[in-house]
Amino acid sequence: MAVMTAALRRRPARLTAAVGLLVTVVALLLAPAGPASAHAVLASSSPAASTVVSTAPSEVVLTFSEPVRKVPDRIRVIAPDGSRADRGDPAFSDSVVTIPVDPSGPNGTYLVTYRVISADSHPVSGAFTYSVGAPSEPPVDSGDDGRADPTVSTAIKVAKFVGYAGLLLLIGPALVLALLWPRRLSRRGPARLAWTGLGLVALATVAVTLLQVPYTNGGGPFDITGEGLSLVLGSVFGAAHLIRLGLLAAAAVLLRPLLAGPVSRTDLVILGVLGAGALLTWPMAGHPAASPAPAVSVLVDAVHLGGMAVWLGGLVMLAVFLLPRANERELGAILPIWSRWAALAVSALLLAGIVQALIEVATPAALVGTTYGRLVLAKAGLFALVIGVAAYSRQLVRKRIAASRPAPVRRAIWAELAITAIVLGVSATLVQTTPARTASSDVAATGTDAFSATADSSLYSMRVEAVPARRGNNSVHFYAYTLDNRPLPVVEWKATVALPSAGIEAIEMPLLPLTDNHATGEINLPAAGEWQLRITARTTEIDQATVTVTVPIR
Structure with missing residues (x-):
C-alpha cells in the first residue's frame, strides 16, 4: 500500500516534468532559424576602404565573410562635415549589408562605422574611411565608439564560469545519489550541493541573457532596454537560454524525490532526457x-x-x-x-x-x-x-x-x-x-605578415601594429594603455614615419581615432628598410609624450 501511495504521488511530478519537456521541445522547434556562421569579419566593401572615388556613391555595400544580423542604429556613414550621410535603414541579405547614402554630399573623407551580430551571438564592429574627390580630415562618429564595455565582457565570462561550476555541482550529486550512494548515509549534504548547483546554473543563465543586451548594443552593464531584450530573446541565443530555464524547471520537479531517496528507473530516464536536452543548449548558443x-x-x-x-x-x-x-x-x-x-x-x-x-x-x-x-x-x-x-x-x-x-x-x-x-x-x-x-x-x-611592438614612455604604454609590414600600402594601428595595462584615453594623436638610411625625412601620417585609446592610419612605404615611426599622444591639455618604434619593412 505504501509503495502504491508513493507511486501515485510521483505521477504528478512525472506529468509536470513531461509537460515541461514537451513545451521545451516545441519552443526548440519554433525557435528562429539562424544561418551557419560565427564571428563574421568584413571581407570587402564598396567603396573599398581608404580609396578615393571620383563621384559620391548612392550606397555603401559591406560584404562580410558570413551572414550577420542587425543591431539597431549601429551602422552609420559620417560625412566630412560630421553629419549623417546614410539615409534610412540598411538592408541585410545574408552576408551583404547595403547602406543607402546621400549622393549629393560634399567632397572629402567619409567614415563608415558598423556593429552587427554574428550567428554565434558575438558582436562584430569596425570602421573604415573612403574619400570622394580628394581626402580630407576624417570625421568622428560621436554616436558610438564600437567597443564592448570591458565590464560587460568580463561579467559574461564570470557568469559562464559560474554556469559551468553549477552544472557539475548539479550533475555530480544527482548521478552519485541515483547509482552509488550508500543507503545508511544521509543525503542532506549532497542534496544541498545539488540545489546549489541548479540555482547557479539558473542564475548564470538569466545573467548571461540579460548581459547579452548591453554586449550586443555596446552599452554598460545596466543598459538593458525592452527593445534590446526583445532582440536577444528573439534570436537563437535567447531561445536556447529560455529552453534551458524550462528544462531546469522541469528537472527540479523530479530532482526533489531523487535527493530525498531512491526513485524508479522511469524517473531516472526522464531526468536523463531532461539533462541531455539542457546540455544541448550550451552549444546551441x-x-x-x-x-x-x-x-x-x-x-x-x-x-x-x-x-x-x-x-x-x-x-x-x-x-x-x-x-x-x-x-x-x-x-x-x-x-x-x-x-x-x-x-x-x-x-x-x-x-x-x-x-x-x-x-x-x-x-x-x-x-x-x-x-x-x-x-x-x-x-x-x-x-x-x-x-x-x-x-x-x-x-x-x-x-x-x-x-x-x-x-x-x-x-x-x-x-x-x-x-x-x-x-x-x-x-x-x-x-x-x-x-x-x-x-x-x-x-x-x-x-599578410604583421608587425607588432610596444614602446613605453613616462605617461603610457603604446602598442603599435603594422599590416602587412611590406613595401606599399600599410595599415598601422595604435593602442594606448596606462603603465598598469588599462586603456588610456588620448586627446590628440600625431605620427610620422621616416627612413633615414634612404634619405627619406619624416612624413606625417593622417590618423583616424576609432576609440578613446585606439587610432589607425594608412601609409604608403615605398622602400624596404628600418622605418622610424614616432608617435605623440596627448592625454590632457598639458600632458603628452613621444615614443619611437622601428618598423622593419620588407
Missing part, C-alpha cells in the same frame, strides 16, 4: 551552432560538456562526502565502479575535445597563430596534467589502497579539482573568443 558542421559540433560539444560535468561532479562528491564518510567496505565497492565511470567520461571528453578542436581551429597555423588556438593549447596542457593526476588515483584504486587508506586519493582528487578549476576558467574565456577558423580567415589580418 555558441560557436558550435555556427560551425561548418553545426549538427556534429553541437553534439560533440554537448558530449564534451557532459563528460566534464560527470567527471568533475563525481570528483566533488568523492572528495567532500564519500571518502570522509563511507567505510572501507563501501569504498571497496564504490571506487572501482567510479573509476570505470571516470575513465569513460574522460575518454568522451578527450575524443569530443579533439573533434571540436579540429572543427574550430581548422589548420595548424591557426592553432599557434590565433588567440583561440593558443587557448586550446593551454587547455590541452592543463588537461594532460590533470589526466596524469587522475591516472595516479586510478592506480591507487586498482591496488585497493583507496578503500583502506583514502587520504592519498583525497589529495589527488583535490589536485584534480584545483587544476580543472583553471580549465573551466580557460573554457569560459574560450567561448567568448573568435574561433581560430574565423580569425585566421580575417581579410584584415591574413594573407
Whole structure:
C-alpha cells in the first residue's frame, strides 16, 4: 500500500516534468532559424576602404565573410562635415549589408562605422574611411565608439564560469545519489550541493541573457532596454537560454524525490532526457551552432560538456562526502565502479575535445597563430596534467589502497579539482573568443605578415601594429594603455614615419581615432628598410609624450 501511495504521488511530478519537456521541445522547434556562421569579419566593401572615388556613391555595400544580423542604429556613414550621410535603414541579405547614402554630399573623407551580430551571438564592429574627390580630415562618429564595455565582457565570462561550476555541482550529486550512494548515509549534504548547483546554473543563465543586451548594443552593464531584450530573446541565443530555464524547471520537479531517496528507473530516464536536452543548449548558443558542421559540433560539444560535468561532479562528491564518510567496505565497492565511470567520461571528453578542436581551429597555423588556438593549447596542457593526476588515483584504486587508506586519493582528487578549476576558467574565456577558423580567415589580418611592438614612455604604454609590414600600402594601428595595462584615453594623436638610411625625412601620417585609446592610419612605404615611426599622444591639455618604434619593412 505504501509503495502504491508513493507511486501515485510521483505521477504528478512525472506529468509536470513531461509537460515541461514537451513545451521545451516545441519552443526548440519554433525557435528562429539562424544561418551557419560565427564571428563574421568584413571581407570587402564598396567603396573599398581608404580609396578615393571620383563621384559620391548612392550606397555603401559591406560584404562580410558570413551572414550577420542587425543591431539597431549601429551602422552609420559620417560625412566630412560630421553629419549623417546614410539615409534610412540598411538592408541585410545574408552576408551583404547595403547602406543607402546621400549622393549629393560634399567632397572629402567619409567614415563608415558598423556593429552587427554574428550567428554565434558575438558582436562584430569596425570602421573604415573612403574619400570622394580628394581626402580630407576624417570625421568622428560621436554616436558610438564600437567597443564592448570591458565590464560587460568580463561579467559574461564570470557568469559562464559560474554556469559551468553549477552544472557539475548539479550533475555530480544527482548521478552519485541515483547509482552509488550508500543507503545508511544521509543525503542532506549532497542534496544541498545539488540545489546549489541548479540555482547557479539558473542564475548564470538569466545573467548571461540579460548581459547579452548591453554586449550586443555596446552599452554598460545596466543598459538593458525592452527593445534590446526583445532582440536577444528573439534570436537563437535567447531561445536556447529560455529552453534551458524550462528544462531546469522541469528537472527540479523530479530532482526533489531523487535527493530525498531512491526513485524508479522511469524517473531516472526522464531526468536523463531532461539533462541531455539542457546540455544541448550550451552549444546551441555558441560557436558550435555556427560551425561548418553545426549538427556534429553541437553534439560533440554537448558530449564534451557532459563528460566534464560527470567527471568533475563525481570528483566533488568523492572528495567532500564519500571518502570522509563511507567505510572501507563501501569504498571497496564504490571506487572501482567510479573509476570505470571516470575513465569513460574522460575518454568522451578527450575524443569530443579533439573533434571540436579540429572543427574550430581548422589548420595548424591557426592553432599557434590565433588567440583561440593558443587557448586550446593551454587547455590541452592543463588537461594532460590533470589526466596524469587522475591516472595516479586510478592506480591507487586498482591496488585497493583507496578503500583502506583514502587520504592519498583525497589529495589527488583535490589536485584534480584545483587544476580543472583553471580549465573551466580557460573554457569560459574560450567561448567568448573568435574561433581560430574565423580569425585566421580575417581579410584584415591574413594573407599578410604583421608587425607588432610596444614602446613605453613616462605617461603610457603604446602598442603599435603594422599590416602587412611590406613595401606599399600599410595599415598601422595604435593602442594606448596606462603603465598598469588599462586603456588610456588620448586627446590628440600625431605620427610620422621616416627612413633615414634612404634619405627619406619624416612624413606625417593622417590618423583616424576609432576609440578613446585606439587610432589607425594608412601609409604608403615605398622602400624596404628600418622605418622610424614616432608617435605623440596627448592625454590632457598639458600632458603628452613621444615614443619611437622601428618598423622593419620588407
